[in-house]
Amino acid sequence: MTQINQEAINNILSRRSIRRFDLLRPVDNASVKIILECACAAPSANNFHPWHFVIVDKREILESMAELHPYGKMLKEASLAMVVCSETEREGRALKYWEEDCSAAMQNILLSANALGLGSVWLGAKRGSDDLEGKLKSLLNVPQDIALMGIAAIGWPLETKDPHKGIDPHSLHSNKW
Numbered sequence: 167m168t169q170i171n172q173e174a175i176n177n178i179l180s181r182r183s184i185r186r187f188d189l190l191r192p193v194d195n196a197s198v199k200i201i202l203e204c205a206c207a208a209p210s211a212n213n214f215h216p217w218h219f220v221i222v223d224k225r226e227i228l229e230s231m232a233e234l235h236p237y238g239k240m241l242k243e244a245s246l247a248m249v250v251c252s253e254t255e256r257e258g259r260a261l262k263y264w265e266e267d268c269s270a271a272m273q274n275i276l277l278s279a280n281a282l283g284l285g286s287v288w289l290g291a292k293r294g295s296d297d298l299e300g301k302l303k304s305l306l307n308v309p310q311d312i313a314l315m316g317i318a319a320i321g322w323p324l325e326t327k328d329p330h331k332g333i334d335p336h337s338l339h340s341n342k343w
């Protein structure tokens with residue numbers, strides 16, 4: 167039998183959205199670097215790597231982001247945010263899979279944060295009808311032609327949650343739907 171890397175499986179199952187962070191405990195640069203390396207290791211259509219990451223650790227910017235985001239109040243306590251942005255075209259040609267690429271990068275951010283003992287939560291940028299993405303982009307000086315896909319709020323966790331368990335039976339289809 168092939169050997170199972172149970173630690174890797176447990177890391178996936180134990181990743182939960184953490185929304186309470188220890189404001190007073192910073193995340194060290196070495197951890198930030200590991201998380202970024204994992205983000206850049208995500209699969210990417212045509213290997214285009216369209217992603218860009220804006221690392222925000224200035225308290226006043228995190229607070230402004232929290233003010234803008236209707237479901238992002240935890241950014242006020244997070245040690246940092248990784249804002250996942252993307253090119254959507256290159257040399258005049260649309261990059262069809264930038265959202266998938268960035269989602270894979272985001273998932274790697276959350277999983278690597280969990281492996282480091284950090285808490286994190288994915289914040290979408292399409293919430294509400296008030297151009298949240300546009301407002302966040304202008305706050306962070308993201309160029310017009312770059313999309314802002316989502317935000318990972320990251321910090322030392324002040325809450326614990328049970329790991330995921332089991333398979334959603336309604337999601338499962340055998341051979342054909």
Ligand SMILES: Cc1cc2nc3c(=O)[nH]c(=O)nc-3n(C[C@H](O)[C@H](O)[C@H](O)COP(=O)(O)O)c2cc1C
Pocket residue numbers: 181182183184185237238287288289290293
């Ligand atoms: C695209 C996307 C957008 C999300 N946006 C938010 C958000 O704005 N605020 C928030 O607190 N959680 C957000 N979440 C986290 C989900 O609420 C969370 O993943 C879900 O409740 C399942 O919980 P778990 O991550 O602990 O398994 C988002 C997740 C995804 C995938």
